[in-house]
Amino acid sequence: MTLLGSQIPLEAGSQQLPMVELLIPGFAIISNAISQIFSGQLSGCTQILCLFVLVALSKPYLFQLRDWFLEFFQWTIHIRPYEETYNMVQGWILSHKSDRTARSVLVTMGARQNNEDSFNAYSKKPLSYLPWEGVFYFWYKKNLLMYRTTHTDLGFRIEEKVSISCISRSPSILKDFMSECHRQYLKTLRNKTIIYKNQGNNWKIDATVDTRPLSTVILNECLKETVVQDLTKFLDPETRRWYSDRRIPYKRGYLFYGPPGTGKTSFSVSIAGELDMNIYIFSIPNIDDRNLKDLFASLPERCIALLEDIDVIGAASPQHSNPSEPDNNRDIRSSPGGVSLSSVLNTLDGVSSQVNRIFILTTNHLHKLDKAIIRPGRVDMKAEFELASKSIAKAMFTYMLGGQENVDTEEQSEAFAGRVPDSKFSPAEIMNYLQRYRKAPAGAVENCGKWVDNLLQEKRMNK
Known part of the structure; x- marks a missing residue:
């Protein structure tokens, strides 16, 4: 009994097989089927059926070939979501609008840097969009990079994993990409201070x-x-x-x-x-x-x-x-x-x-x-750190309300300090009061006595 005209019997398991058949099982059948398809010896329906069979038989080898190729030519960097490199890469992705091809995004409340779709300094609770579960591609220096994010359920929390890959003979393109992200990140942080606060056992940027x-x-x-x-x-x-x-x-x-x-x-x-x-x-x-x-x-x-x-x-x-x-x-x-x-x-x-x-x-x-x-x-x-002395009260008045036109700051600051009791109020309490009169320093002096009396009474009641 033969298949598709093959001269290899189905019962040939007991016979000695060619070396190529040992390395690639089914090679003889596949090669014979291909030759018959191209020679026109089969009907149209049989050819289509054979093509499906060929695809099914070839699939494992194609996947193996793909895996071999990626193993030797694909480079990948992995980024931990709780490290600063995550914010660094996200900043570059958003600023270059490279995430526009992402088919899956996470929407949250709060503006993200360089996200023009959501950023509005005067908007109440703006929306932000970030790449989420899935893959998207973007170009960097004529190289196609793949951004992948996956999420693993650890039971008590969801862990996000981010990686960026490219097909290349060396990882230099990925290193160049990370270096550019780093330079841009440092540029945005010039004259900035990053405040971190703990979230569980990880650090997260608070401000x-x-x-x-x-x-x-x-x-x-x-x-x-x-x-x-x-x-x-x-x-x-x-x-x-x-x-x-x-x-x-x-x-x-x-x-x-x-x-x-x-x-x-x-x-x-x-x-x-x-x-x-x-x-x-x-x-x-x-x-x-x-x-x-x-x-x-x-x-x-x-x-x-x-x-x-x-x-x-x-x-x-x-x-x-x-x-x-x-x-x-x-x-x-x-x-x-x-x-x-x-x-x-x-x-x-x-x-x-x-x-x-x-x-x-x-x-x-x-x-x-x-x-x-x-x-x-x-x-x-x-x-x-002590409560505010009169000299501190005067300095705060000068710093917060000074420099306005047609205002004698020195005289007003002296008058204000004279009405503030020594070492009774904290600098934060004085600052809170002065903020109300940021455009009316004379009002801060005029109403100071009433404010002092009310605050002292409040402190006595809270004791």
Whole structure:
């Protein structure tokens, strides 16, 4: 019995097969069928049937050929969604409108950079569109690149995976593409400070703000100058060599303490901008021990780590703690979020905290802090942020309402400072009041007395 005129019997399994038949099973049948199709020996219907059979038989080999080709000629880069490279690539894709061929997009509330379809600074809750599950293609320097995004359900969260591929003999085109994305990204961040906040055990960009000059942060000039000089000296290359030669961990810790609204966080963000660093803010109430360790381990080498409201860990006040007690015996106290005191201490002392990093701890209640947190080696400098003095009130008036035509700023600022009680109000409270009169400085002076009385009464009622 033969098929399509083939001279190879179907029972030939017991006979010796040609070498090509061993390498490619069915080769003889396929080649014979092809020869008969092109010789015209078969009817039209039989030819169509044979073509379907040929496609079915050839499919595994075609896929194998494709896999071999991609294995040797396709290059792929993978991008983690929680890393800064993800934002870098997304920025390039959106700015060059390369995502227009995407058949699957994710729509969210909130404007995205360079997304003209959604961006409107004055629009209420604008829509944003981002490439989502699927594949789309775009051209870069006459090379066709493939952007692929997939999502894996891990049970407790959905993990996004992004990759970019191209057919080439070397990965140089992908490296060029990433370099261009990097240059554009850095250009958009010029004179910007990126503020990161933790989301679980990952860092996420919370805001990108204009770098705030230190001169715009109205504080005690002596305090400001002392902290900035200490930081500048620490970051000097000669200082780093000194630390390295003596095998001393190269890190610096600061404790900013004082009442709410006295500028602790604002000053920290301003310092980051002055030093051209990004700032990573830990939300202590929302962190557990494992997340804290992972977050510290994923910090970049050169950054400012800000641990706000460190007192919420729940450490005992000095009068209730034993100074001679070892740090590792104080591990039962924890914040509402689950992070323990011992975890914070171990993290601050650990290897992940010893590489070119600046740590700033803030608290509104210095007396609530355990002495273990603020001992030398963990905190190298303490800075007290006080309520506004009359000189601070005058400086704030001048900065916020000065420079207007036909206005004697010096006289008005003196009058305003004279009506503000010394060390009773925070700079944030004074700023909030002055913002109401940004175009009427005389009104700020005239109504100052009433505002002071009302605020003092409110404070007495809240005690």
